[in-house]
């Protein structure tokens with residue numbers, strides 16, 4: 618099984634990029650295959666049907682193919698005003714569009730997903746998770762019922778980006794293991 622891990626923020630020193638790295642470290646330790654994706658490498662215009670009508674942007678095509686090659690998604694999901702970030706929504710929207718030049722690939726349906734969030738506040742960005750869960754579910758992905766939420770982001774990460782709190786590391790490990798189990802079960 619292979620997991621696609623990415624952050625919904627491209628900000629330098631993004632807490633969500635730290636979380637994505639923490640997830641990758643644990644997948645690595647448990648011997649799983651993964652890709653750590655940096656959305657900054659795949660800039661896309663804000664979705665517009667006229668742009669699509671002129672041809673799916675190259676980065677949207679590439680991202681569709683990258684999504685399709687993986688069995689599970691791990692998304693570090695920042696919260697803006699109680700919801701998903703425009704960057705993440707835009708990427709999810711572009712990737713959901715058909716690419717007539719590449720048939721029979723599936724970027725979402727049947728894939729598992731684990732959502733991670735953190736924020737400077739005590740709610741840890743959990744309201745956004747609800748929205749991303751709905752979006753992914755509407756795309757026929759199977760989102761784990763549990764998520765990982767890390768409050769007080771400014772104190773949660775060491776200077777090297779690692780999670781400091783052992784309980785939070787353990788919570789991440791538990792949910793990644795649940796993702797792995799579910800993904801393997803679905804592939805049986």
Ligand SMILES: Cc1cc2nc3c(=O)[nH]c(=O)nc-3n(C[C@H](O)[C@H](O)[C@H](O)COP(=O)(O)O)c2cc1C
Nearest residue numbers: 626628631632633695696697698699736737738742
């Ligand atoms: C436009 C905007 C709206 C935000 N709204 C929320 C919010 O509703 N809840 C929250 O916990 N944090 C909110 N924040 C703070 C973000 O959680 C914070 O900027 C966080 O660091 C973003 O993730 P990143 O570090 O991965 O970039 C908001 C930030 C911005 C820029």
